[in-house]
Amino acid sequence: MALAAIFAAGCIASASAQAQKLPAGFVYLRDVDPTIIQDIRYAGSNNFVGRPLRGYGAAECVVKRKVGVLLKSVQKELALQDLSLKMFDCYRPARAVADMLAWSRDGRxxxxxxxxxxxxxxxxxxxxxxxxxxxxxxxxxxxxxTLVDLKVDNSATFNPNKDYADCIGNVNLRTPEGSVDMGTGYDCSDAKAHTAARSITAAQRRWREKLVLLMARRGFVNYSKEWWHFSLPGAAGQAYDFPITPRK
Known part of the structure; x- marks a missing residue:
């Protein structure tokens, strides 16, 4: 019995270690800065596909180590202003990208x-x-x-049975994101979501400009069609397809 218990415990420990193993140079963002808020949308149903994407076995932000360190620097600056980063997506397995492509062509x-x-x-x-x-x-x-104002109530959560407004609608009618109002919801495929869109309010524009400036100071470049998307030139390298597994 004792040997069986030891063997079973060893198997559990081995499985846990395997679940947390990442390719060299990758880290779980929580291990770099646990204060950064995470809402990994493709690990659940609150996204444009309406279900978890392939490869998202856990709602965890995985990034290159250098990227994580730079995000920690941004978060440190934001903390002085009662603000926080919120991550919607980080590393994305290639199989999830293929899943998106298949979804776009399914005719439904x-x-x-x-x-x-x-x-x-x-x-x-x-x-x-x-x-x-x-x-x-x-x-x-x-x-x-995106950015979160820690001084306000961010408790509203997504209700899959509720009929929300389009992503370009009023912030009080759109899917709740617990973040500042950037003028559109996350993953909104519309001209209004273009970072420099003119069809947003002055306050929404200031939030976008603040986010772009914070990220640019660390070398991140924004994608002009998506106010939320940033990349770090020189840190990319090859594309990967390992699944996102539980951190622990």
């Missing part, structure tokens, strides 16, 4: 999915540059993120 489109691309068909997302067939996220050097 629900009302919930149209909240994220209210002006055109999902089949046009790749052609128009809103989703890439080869994503920089798969290198571990691209990020989707």
């Amino acid at each position: 489109e629900t009302t919930a999915q149209r909240r994220y691309n209210p002006s055109f068909s999902k089949a046009d997302l790749f052609r128009l540059g809103y989703i890439a067939e080869r994503s920089g996220h798969s290198t571990g050097a691209a990020l989707d993120l």
Whole structure:
């Protein structure tokens, strides 16, 4: 019995270690800075596909170590202003990108999915540059993120049974994100989500400009069609397809 128990415990420990193993140079962001808020949307149903994407076995932000250190620097600066980063997506397995492509070509489109691309068909997302067939996220050097005001109530959560407004609608009617109002929801495929869009308020523009400036100071470059997307030139390298597994 004792030997069996020891063997079983060893197997559990081995499985746990395997679940936390990442390729060289990658880290769980929580191990670098646990204060950064995470809402990894592709690990659940609160996204434009409406289900977890392939490869997202855990709602964890995984990044290149250098990227994590730079995010920690941003967070340190924000903490002095009662603000925080919130991560929506980090490393994205190549299989998840393929899952997105297959979804865009399946010929079906629900009302919930149209909240994220209210002006055109999902089949046009790749052609128009809103989703890439080869994503920089798969290198571990691209990020989707926003800012959170820690002084306000951010407790509202996503209700899959609720009929929310389009991602370009009023912030009080859109899917709740527990973050500052950037003018559109996350993953909104629309001209209003372009970082320099003119169709947003002065306050929304200031939040976007603040985020871009904070990230630019650390070398991150924003993608002009998505106010939330940033990449770190020179840190990308090859694309990976390892699944995101529980940290512990």
